[in-house]
Amino acid sequence: MTDVKLRTAVSDDAEAVLAFWKEAAEGTSITDDADGVTRLITRDPEALILAESDGALVGSVIAGYDGWRCSLYRLAVLPSHRRRGISTALLDAAEKRFAAIGGRRGDAMVLEANERAHRAWASAGYRREDHWRRWVKPFA
Secondary structure: OOOEEEEEOOHHHHHHHHHHHHHHOOOOOOOOOHHHHHHHHHHOOOOEEEEEEOOEEEEEEEEEEOOOOEEEEEEEEOHHHOOOOHHHHHHHHHHHHHHHOOOOOEEEOOOOOOHHHHHHHHHOOOOOOOOOOOOOOOOO
16 A cells, blocks of 8 residues: 555545545435535545545545544545555544544444445444444435
8 A cells, every 4th residue: 555645635625536436435425515525524624534546536434523423434445446455544544533532433334235345344343233223314
């Protein structure tokens, strides 16, 4: 992973991040638009961590903290760059961020059908909690 650099996103990255997620991430969300990504970056400038190689976006993770929970979303790596330690580096950066701000546990949102992601999260030390279910209500 020597050619990969990590950095936090800036507002100008919003469109590139959205294009990256279409290629590398599983699933979509109602917040997958430039306004949603820009709002995230504005509210919590350290939350969206990007991995770049030769100036190209190759990985991402959202490491959000609301003062109560450390939430992980959108861990994604370009298919052509997988199995190179990029997701490990992204999660290490997210966990260091959480530790520095007093976080005590990371919660990852993982699609039920994404078995590759299940293996990746498990290998990073996360475990599934079957007694919880996510309940959602779109506001728009």
